Amino acid sequence: MTVSERGPRERMVFSAAQLIRRGGVAAAGMRDVAAHAGAPRGSLQHYFPGGKEQLVNEAVAWAGRYAADRVARFLAAMPEPSPSGLFSAMAQQWIDEFRAAGFAGGCPVAAATVDCAEAAESTRTAAADAFARWSRPVAEALRDMGVPRERAGSLATLMISALEGAILIARSERDVRALTTVTRELGPLLDGCAAPQEPAR
Amino acid sequence: MTVSERGPRERMVFSAAQLIRRGGVAAAGMRDVAAHAGAPRGSLQHYFPGGKEQLVNEAVAWAGRYAADRVARFLAAMPEPSPSGLFSAMAQQWIDEFRAAGFAGGCPVAAATVDCAEAAESTRTAAADAFARWSRPVAEALRDMGVPRERAGSLATLMISALEGAILIARSERDVRALTTVTRELGPLLDGCAAPQEPAR
DNA sequence: CGCGGACTATGACAGTCGTCATAGTAGACG
DNA sequence: CGTCTACTATGACGACTGTCATAGTCCGCG
Numbered sequence: 001m002t003v004s005e006r007g008p009r010e011r012m013v014f015s016a017a018q019l020i021r022r023g024g025v026a027a028a029g030m031r032d033v034a035a036h037a038g039a040p041r042g043s044l045q046h047y048f049p050g051g052k053e054q055l056v057n058e059a060v061a062w063a064g065r066y067a068a069d070r071v072a073r074f075l076a077a078m079p080e081p082s083p084s085g086l087f088s089a090m091a092q093q094w095i096d097e098f099r100a101a102g103f104a105g106g107c108p109v110a111a112a113t114v115d116c117a118e119a120a121e122s123t124r125t126a127a128a129d130a131f132a133r134w135s136r137p138v139a140e141a142l143r144d145m146g147v148p149r150e151r152a153g154s155l156a157t158l159m160i161s162a163l164e165g166a167i168l169i170a171r172s173e174r175d176v177r178a179l180t181t182v183t184r185e186l187g188p189l190l191d192g193c194a195a196p197q198e199p200a201r
Numbered sequence: 202m203t204v205s206e207r208g209p210r211e212r213m214v215f216s217a218a219q220l221i222r223r224g225g226v227a228a229a230g231m232r233d234v235a236a237h238a239g240a241p242r243g244s245l246q247h248y249f250p251g252g253k254e255q256l257v258n259e260a261v262a263w264a265g266r267y268a269a270d271r272v273a274r275f276l277a278a279m280p281e282p283s284p285s286g287l288f289s290a291m292a293q294q295w296i297d298e299f300r301a302a303g304f305a306g307g308c309p310v311a312a313a314t315v316d317c318a319e320a321a322e323s324t325r326t327a328a329a330d331a332f333a334r335w336s337r338p339v340a341e342a343l344r345d346m347g348v349p350r351e352r353a354g355s356l357a358t359l360m361i362s363a364l365e366g367a368i369l370i371a372r373s374e375r376d377v378r379a380l381t382t383v384t385r386e387l388g389p390l391l392d393g394c395a396a397p398q399e400p401a402r
Numbered sequence: 403c404g405c406g407g408a409c410t411a412t413g414a415c416a417g418t419c420g421t422c423a424t425a426g427t428a429g430a431c432g
Numbered sequence: 433c434g435t436c437t438a439c440t441a442t443g444a445c446g447a448c449t450g451t452c453a454t455a456g457t458c459c460g461c462g
Binding site for chain 2: 022023024025026027103104105106109110111113114115116117118119124125127128131151154155157158160161162163164165166168169171172173174177178181182184185186189
């Protein structure tokens with residue numbers, strides 16, 4: 001999370017994502033971003049000549065990359081990968097964060113979609129790209145676990161949808177209940193798609 | 202949807218929900234709400250002395266009631282209710298709207314959660330209440346279909362989570378793919394929970 | 403008629419926003 | 433040394449925002 005020692009540009013993108021997570025795009029002012037990143041305000045227009053829209057887009061892209069990297073990490077850490085195990089790890093990351101840091105922040109991609117999908121076309125596509133980048137390693141992992149190729153993508157979409165929705169509900173309730181519930185209910189279904197293939201080898 | 206002839210107060214709440222749906226809470230200015238509702242600007246402070254926060258909260262509550270009513274309608278219209286049929290109807294409503302009216306608006310409860318969960322406590326609880334009110338008739342319907350009592354609530358949470366997430370993805374992609382995918386993948390699981398009970402009678 | 407409450411109208415306020423213009427510093431290179 | 437480029441600093445601008453104060457209209461009731 002706190003990879004503070006990068007260039008000031010990366011820090012600003014990261015800070016933008018952090019602030020967007022909390023109160024949406026409108027609540028993440030340019031001055032706030034600079035302050036949060038410990039970067040000079042004047043650098044904003046230097047590094048992001050495209051203005052706020054560019055900054056938001058890069059923050060969304062960063063979030064997509066981050067999510068994809070986490071998926072790879074989860075998989076690498078699992079001795080016996082299973083679809084339910086992967087989903088559980090993805091949800092557990094949010095449960096852990098909510099418990100440790102409170103329910104202040106949600107998913108920045110979701111926030112950008114809600115706030116900008118209609119107003120800023122480039123941000124909308126940035127969000128779509130982020131979801132796609134996130135879902136790709138998930139689908140690939142499912143295939144490796146024996147899920148038929150044509151269903152892997154669909155299940156990845158289902159997993160991310162359920163996770164995003166549960167994050168919303170959890171944040172509104174200030175309770176991780178929705179996340180644990182979704183994990184419990186979705187797990188068996190996911191494994192049911194992999195099982196008929198894997199032991200058949 | 203367009204129940205235009207109500208009192209000006211209701212129209213303003215409705216308009217607020219409509220605008221929040223599109224660009225988030227920040228993009229729904231008070232002046233815009235009055236204009237969209239065809240209501241005088243001066244009425245805002247008269248009907249909503251609690252300011253924008255009150256207006257947003259009522260819009261969120263309205264959305265929760267609306268969603269619950271729709272669930273009741275879907276059930277009443279189904280000759281042979283099934284969990285997958287209910288979920289399909291819920292998702293289909295969104296598919297129809299996206300196809301007919303474009304991807305301009307998402308779920309106002311999700312938007313309010315993203316934008317206000319951290320900043321405005323009352324809006325956060327309003328969103329939680331809206332989700333609860335929405336999920337209650339879903340859970341009750343599942344019970345009536347033979348889903349064990351202790352799982353009905355969990356499945357309702359899963360359904361709403363998956364739907365909310367799919368709405369987000371669909372809006373970012375400007376494609377109903379996520380909604381159709383989630384419907385297709387979740388349907389069998391949901392019916393699998395009801396089947397073992399119902400035919401046993 | 404006259405009074406009173408519900409509702410409307412409108413301009414002003416203080417604040418914040420993103421953006422820009424302008425000037426300034428720091429360091430590398432010739 | 434001079435100069436060029438990368439980056440920083442800061443104040444100002446106009447366009448908003450939500451909120452408020454004040455005055456005005458309308459209509460029913462006594």
